[in-house]
Amino acid sequence: xxxxxxxxxxxxxxxxxxxxxxxxxxxxxxxxxxxxxxxxxxxxxxxxxxxxxxxxxxxxxxxxxxxxxxxxxxxxxxxxxxxxxxxxxxxxxxxxxxxxxxxxxxxxxxxxxxxxxxxxxxxxxxxxxxxxxxxxxxxxxxxxxxxxxxxxxxxxxxxxxxxxxxxxxxxxxxxxxxxxxxxxxxxxxxxxxxxxxxxxxxxxxxxxxxxxxxxxxxxxxxxxxxxxxxxxxxxxxxxxxxxxxxxxxxxxxxxxxxxxxxxxxxxxxxxxxxxxxxxxxxxxxxxxxxxxxxxxxxxxxxxxxxxxxxxxxxxxxxxxxxxxxxxxxxxxxxxxxxxxxxxxxxxxxxxxxxxxxxxxxxxxxxxxxxxxxxxxxxxxxxxxxxxxxxxxxxxxxxxxxxxxxxxxxxxxxxxxxxxxxxxxxxxxxxxxxxxxxxxxxxxxxxxxxxxxxxxxxxxxxxxxxxxxxxxxxxxxxxxxxxxxxxxxxxxxxxxxxxxxxxxxxxxxxxxxxxxxxxxxxxxxxx
Amino acid sequence: xxxxxxxxxxxxxxxxxxxxxxxxxxxxxxxxxxxxxxxxxxxxxxxxxxxxxxxxxxxxxxxxxxxxxxxxxxxxxxxxxxxxxxxxxxxxxxxxxxxxxxxxxxxxxxxxxxxxxxxxxxxxxxxxxxxxxxxxxxxxxxxxxxxxxxxxxxxxxxxxxxxxxxxxxxxxxxxxxxxxxxxxxxxxxxxxxxxxxxxxxxxxxxxxxxxxxxxxxxxxxxxxxxxxxxxxxxxxxxxxxxxxxxxxxxxxxxxxxxxxxxxxxxxxxxxxxxxxxxxxxxxxxxxxxxxxxxxxxxxxxxxxxxxxxxxxxxxxxxxxxxxxxxxxxxxxxxxxxxxxxxxxxxxxxxxxxxxxxxxxxxxxxxxxxxxxxxxxxxxxxxxxxxxxxxxxxxxxxxxxxxxxxxxxxxxxxxxxxxxxxxx
Numbered sequence: 001x002x003x004x005x006x007x008x009x010x011x012x013x014x015x016x017x018x019x020x021x022x023x024x025x026x027x028x029x030x031x032x033x034x035x036x037x038x039x040x041x042x043x044x045x046x047x048x049x050x051x052x053x054x055x056x057x058x059x060x061x062x063x064x065x066x067x068x069x070x071x072x073x074x075x076x077x078x079x080x081x082x083x084x085x086x087x088x089x090x091x092x093x094x095x096x097x098x099x100x101x102x103x104x105x106x107x108x109x110x111x112x113x114x115x116x117x118x119x120x121x122x123x124x125x126x127x128x129x130x131x132x133x134x135x136x137x138x139x140x141x142x143x144x145x146x147x148x149x150x151x152x153x154x155x156x157x158x159x160x161x162x163x164x165x166x167x168x169x170x171x172x173x174x175x176x177x178x179x180x181x182x183x184x185x186x187x188x189x190x191x192x193x194x195x196x197x198x199x200x201x202x203x204x205x206x207x208x209x210x211x212x213x214x215x216x217x218x219x220x221x222x223x224x225x226x227x228x229x230x231x232x233x234x235x236x237x238x239x240x241x242x243x244x245x246x247x248x249x250x251x252x253x254x255x256x257x258x259x260x261x262x263x264x265x266x267x268x269x270x271x272x273x274x275x276x277x278x279x280x281x282x283x284x285x286x287x288x289x290x291x292x293x294x295x296x297x298x299x300x301x302x303x304x305x306x307x308x309x310x311x312x313x314x315x316x317x318x319x320x321x322x323x324x325x326x327x328x329x330x331x332x333x334x335x336x337x338x339x340x341x342x343x344x345x346x347x348x349x350x351x352x353x354x355x356x357x358x359x360x361x362x363x364x365x366x367x368x369x370x371x372x373x374x375x376x377x378x379x380x381x382x383x384x385x386x387x388x389x390x391x392x393x394x395x396x397x398x399x400x401x402x403x404x405x406x407x408x409x410x411x412x413x414x415x416x417x418x419x420x421x422x423x424x425x426x427x428x429x430x431x432x433x434x435x436x437x438x439x440x441x442x443x444x445x446x447x448x449x450x451x452x453x454x455x456x457x458x459x460x461x462x463x464x465x466x467x468x469x470x471x472x473x474x475x476x477x478x479x480x481x482x483x484x485x486x487x488x489x490x491x492x493x494x495x496x497x498x499x500x501x502x503x504x505x506x507x508x509x510x511x512x513x514x515x516x517x518x519x520x521x522x523x524x525x526x
Numbered sequence: 527x528x529x530x531x532x533x534x535x536x537x538x539x540x541x542x543x544x545x546x547x548x549x550x551x552x553x554x555x556x557x558x559x560x561x562x563x564x565x566x567x568x569x570x571x572x573x574x575x576x577x578x579x580x581x582x583x584x585x586x587x588x589x590x591x592x593x594x595x596x597x598x599x600x601x602x603x604x605x606x607x608x609x610x611x612x613x614x615x616x617x618x619x620x621x622x623x624x625x626x627x628x629x630x631x632x633x634x635x636x637x638x639x640x641x642x643x644x645x646x647x648x649x650x651x652x653x654x655x656x657x658x659x660x661x662x663x664x665x666x667x668x669x670x671x672x673x674x675x676x677x678x679x680x681x682x683x684x685x686x687x688x689x690x691x692x693x694x695x696x697x698x699x700x701x702x703x704x705x706x707x708x709x710x711x712x713x714x715x716x717x718x719x720x721x722x723x724x725x726x727x728x729x730x731x732x733x734x735x736x737x738x739x740x741x742x743x744x745x746x747x748x749x750x751x752x753x754x755x756x757x758x759x760x761x762x763x764x765x766x767x768x769x770x771x772x773x774x775x776x777x778x779x780x781x782x783x784x785x786x787x788x789x790x791x792x793x794x795x796x797x798x799x800x801x802x803x804x805x806x807x808x809x810x811x812x813x814x815x816x817x818x819x820x821x822x823x824x825x826x827x828x829x830x831x832x833x834x835x836x837x838x839x840x841x842x843x844x845x846x847x848x849x850x851x852x853x854x855x856x857x858x859x860x861x862x863x864x865x866x867x868x869x870x871x872x873x874x875x876x877x878x879x880x881x882x883x884x885x886x887x888x889x890x891x892x893x894x895x896x897x898x899x900x901x902x903x904x905x906x907x908x909x910x911x912x913x914x915x916x917x918x919x920x921x922x923x924x925x926x927x928x929x930x931x932x933x934x935x936x937x938x939x940x941x942x943x944x945x946x947x948x949x
Contacts, residue, residue: 036691064913102910102920103693103807107783191753198754228750235742242740347840348569349577350766354801355773361804362777368749372777375742444773445739446766450570454737489743494734495704 023053032073062109067096118148137168186216189367227369240482241382247462249433263335265452271301271438291356301439302432309431350448467515559602563622565633570610571765585833629871637707657853661710667946672853675929683811695758702762704733717935741774759787782807793848812849813904814889826888898945901929
């Protein structure tokens with residue numbers, strides 16, 4: 001970036017050499033200090049004729065790297081105070097005060113920088129600049145946009161610049177220009193264009209232009225509606241993938257083995273805390289590779305929860321097979337103990353788990369639809385875990401044993417299968433998957449001792465709805481509930497949606513107690 | 527084998543006996559102390575906000591005891607954990623007032639917990655100091671409200687966002703957790719916005735359950751709504767739901783300069799678990815910020831940092847102060863002054879002595895307890911989130927504002943007196 005930026009600076013210099021005004025100390029002061037109104041005026045004036053130093057100064061302001069020393073603004077870089085005009089370096093005194101930028105000022109700075117970057121030699125920088133300017137333009141920016149438009153050779157940027165130009169022209173005093181702009185904007189798929197059109201419609205006096213605006217608005221809105229619909233579906237899938245992760249472990253421990261494990265949520269919490277611990281270790285010992293803590297914490301979370309699960313099975317649950325009520329009470333008690341244990345170890349407060357930088361932000365799919373990376377990664381992760389479990393249960397020897405034991409324990413035992421050991425393995429596997437779910441949850445929600453409590457009801461709901469003893473049922477139920485929940489939420493709000501989903505499940509279970517998919521054969525009757 | 531066992535048993539019995547004697551010795555010592563109840567959730571969804579308030583009271587008690595206590599007696603804290611469970615708040619209050627016989631209770635964060643405690647405190651004639659901003663619509667003789675009333679937080683914040691400097695918002699999303707505080711605050715705000723000429727179609731009110739963690743739909747809706755004109759979000763989301771909300775906001779690319787979010791329940795402590803870089807520029811309205819520079823605040827921050835480090839509190843590597851902590855600190859110090867003025871811890875005498883008490887507050891003003899309405903006079907600050915999780919004060923009221931617990935924007939309130947009414 002700095003190198004590119006430098007190149008572009010020199011181009012800006014060339015372009016503007018003819019009328020460039022050198023940055024004067026008074027000028028710098030006017031931009032950095034005083035009332036917002038006068039600062040913005042000074043800033044706008046300087047953009048029209050900026051030299052390299054002005055650009056540097058505005059960039060520093062936007063990066064919050066400008067301080068005031070003895071009534072003069074200085075750029076602070078690597079603990080050195082640099083005079084924006086003369087370039088002389090001095091040490092930063094303790095008395096330096098930050099330059100305060102509020103949202104309004106920050107918006108103006110970004111716009112100013114973006115207008116300057118419109119002429120950058122780097123297409124990516126230009127594209128970014130056009131994006132920043134969307135919704136921020138008025139007629140005063142027109143000369144700059146016109147100039148950029150004339151120079152532009154990359155087709156997609158040229159198109160966007162055209163739209164930008166139209167947006168700027170929308171407030172023109174010339175009726176034909178307005179009309180032309182209104183017609184052009186029908187091609188836009190940006191939410192900012194909708195805002196602009198609505199605003200213009202309120203002040204427009206001319207009937208012909210008004211009709212054109214109305215037409216463009218309906219076109220833009222129709223396009224935006226698609227983004228909204230796809231967004232709702234995606235958030236449904238995303239919630240569904242979380243439900244799937246949460247319920248998958250339970251589908252094994254409860255679905256296949258029949259253990260009503262109330263401590264399932266706490267096994268997720270252990271996975272989340274394992275992620276937190278790995279994050280802490282990376283921060284301490286491998287700060288350079290911090291972004292990779294998450295992949296490293298996946299196996300750790302799995303192992304931590306699986307070990308706790310195995311210990312639980314060996315010490316408590318195996319004595320209670322076939323006694324669901326006692327299991328329920330015992331595991332509930334264990335869940336309280338685990339929560340209290342974590343509280344004692346890590347404190348009752350939530351701990352912060354940061355998203356690695358590659359999981360922050362999102363990919364822009366449509367004008368008004370961006371898919372956050374963390375959600376995308378979790379959807380992918382959920383399906384990877386699902387594939388892994390399906391493979392393990394369906395294709396491996398261990399899976400065969402698990403299925404054999406759950407379907408007919410005495411016969412499996414007669415065949416020489418060590419059923420007690422298989423029980424432990426299966427329970428540890430289910431617990432480990434809960435740990436993976438916890439690792440994923442740490443990226444979207446809070447990590448605290450109560451983390452599991454919020455999901456235990458959901459996970460039982462998914463397994464029961466899908467049909468006990470079925471992996472496929474769990475998948476359909478999780479995705480179905482996720483999408484249903486999100487559509488209801490868009491319609492009725494989060495509180496009512498939650499109630500509606502619960503009512504739906506109650507009715508469904510009344511009508512079809514065996515769930516979506518019923519187990520066929522003997523185990524169904526057992 | 528048998529012998530070692532019995533020896534171990536004797537040892538255990540001895541320890542138990544010693545422990546018992548120490549326990550029975552306690553009440554004798556306790557007679558010379560004044561008991562102070564602390565009723566804050568130390569677990570559950572509100573623990574993120576309330577735990578530090580417990581520690582603030584403990585710090586203030588230490589400080590007061592070090593200076594010789596109150597009326598020559600040491601203060602003795604009685605800490606209970608109502609675990610973010612609203613009915614449990616009432617039970618614990620009963621225990622504090624009935625069994626432990628505390629002279630005063632410092633506690634509660636959510637309004638629903640205060641509402642649950644209120645009948646108990648009134649019936650048993652206890653004394654509660656409530657340190658958090660709230661919706662008003664309440665004035666009890668037994669409660670002192672050291673947090674902000676709506677006119678000391680919500681209304682100035684909305685005014686700021688409507689101003690040119692704040693972005694000139696025309697459309698409003700009122701987003702909150704589903705309980706009494708957000709519902710009432712939003713009712714007041716809706717009436718206020720209407721009085722300023724905002725149409726109903728330009729106001730979108732949304733609620734989520736406590737502990738809600740999936741804000742995808744809500745953030746998408748805000749995005750959609752904001753396409754209709756300059757939009758601002760007023761968030762009364764409480765507790766740890768704020769973390770997923772702000773995470774989603776950052777990931778969805780909603781920048782503060784486009785859609786500013788002003789929060790009434792998010793301070794320095796709540797931002798601890800959040801990556802604040804994408805949130806720069808979002809706002810909070812409070813009566814105190816840690817970043818306020820004045821000698822009283824510097825001293826307050828130092829006291830807290832030293833205390834947090836000495837007690838090895840969680841997060842003591844980065845000690846933070848916030849508004850409800852300041853309100854708690856003012857509350858306990860004013861109570862001490864009032865007890866000294868009344869020369870008694872008797873509830874009615876202390877209540878009478880509280881009127882007009884003043885205390886030099888860390889926010890930089892001399893805070894005064896109103897003579898009549900049990901609320902503090904407070905300055906209002908609006909801060910923008912900085913990249914380091916602190917707030918930049920971008921606006922403040924010229925001086926302290928008197929609280930109006932009965933908001934004039936709710937019908938029928940104009941007839942209510944500005945002081946507690948005897949029942």
